[in-house]
Amino acid sequence: MPVYKVRGGVESYGHAIGILLIECNTPFIPGDVGNASTYPFPVIYKTVPGVTLTRLIEEGDLSLTEAVINTAKELEKIGVRAISSDCGYMIHFQKQVAEKLSIPVIMSSLIQLPLLERTIGPNQKIGVICANRKRLTPDLLDAAGVKDKANIVIVGMEEKPYFRAPILDEKNILDSDKIEKEIVKKATELVTSSPEISSILLECSNMPPYAHAVQKATGKPVFDFTTLINLFYQASFRKPFEGFY
Numbered sequence: 001m002p003v004y005k006v007r008g009g010v011e012s013y014g015h016a017i018g019i020l021l022i023e024c025n026t027p028f029i030p031g032d033v034g035n036a037s038t039y040p041f042p043v044i045y046k047t048v049p050g051v052t053l054t055r056l057i058e059e060g061d062l063s064l065t066e067a068v069i070n071t072a073k074e075l076e077k078i079g080v081r082a083i084s085s086d087c088g089y090m091i092h093f094q095k096q097v098a099e100k101l102s103i104p105v106i107m108s109s110l111i112q113l114p115l116l117e118r119t120i121g122p123n124q125k126i127g128v129i130c131a132n133r134k135r136l137t138p139d140l141l142d143a144a145g146v147k148d149k150a151n152i153v154i155v156g157m158e159e160k161p162y163f164r165a166p167i168l169d170e171k172n173i174l175d176s177d178k179i180e181k182e183i184v185k186k187a188t189e190l191v192t193s194s195p196e197i198s199s200i201l202l203e204c205s206n207m208p209p210y211a212h213a214v215q216k217a218t219g220k221p222v223f224d225f226t227t228l229i230n231l232f233y234q235a236s237f238r239k240p241f242e243g244f245y
């Protein structure tokens with residue numbers, strides 16, 4: 001057996017991914033980034049003080065940067081192999097946090113967009129379904145590393161009442177079936193109006209529970225926070241191959 005050494009100030013061990021939470025009251029159902037049962041591996045959460053939906057999404061308040069970095073460092077100290085978050089708009093802090101940590105930083109589902117750009121031909125596009133269309137600005141696409149914004153078709157869920165109530169307005173009741181219908185309708189409208197879309201990215205960390213239904217309705221590959229987090233988990237914990245030759 002290997003010899004192990006105590007990490008000073010660490011209360012628990014064995015967490016694969018650290019996830020930064022914003023201050024909100026949304027119920028986190030299975031499949032949500034904020035629900036630990038979403039993952040087949042151990043994750044650990046830590047809330048960033050002061051990062052509310054209003055300050056993050058509505059205001060893009062960069063004065064929160066130090067708090068985000070410090071909280072990410074606390075998770076790094078615990079021994080996680082990568083740092084993520086529970087809001088796509090945390091892309092605001094992707095560069096700043098990555099510069100201060102020594103482990104991979106994947107703050108937003110949006111950082112998958114440059115990869116998806118490389119997968120499409122000249123007549124294809126990527127569809128993005130986000131929580132608030134008006135707040136997913138060109139600057140945030142730049143922060144995500146998008147090369148050509150003409151490749152991206154964005155729609156938002158901010159006017160859908162069953163989505164908006166628990167996720168943007170922080171009401172304490174979430175009707176998953178009704179939200180699924182809203183998101184599937186939005187996705188089908190998206191690919192109908194833009195048939196050149198070859199894949200779909202769900203920006204919001206509350207949307208992965210509906211990824212299966214979106215794929216079933218559209219027939220497109222669907223990316224979200226969980227595809228990103230699972231990718232970095234798998235890269236961080238490689239296993240030997242077994243088989244026959």
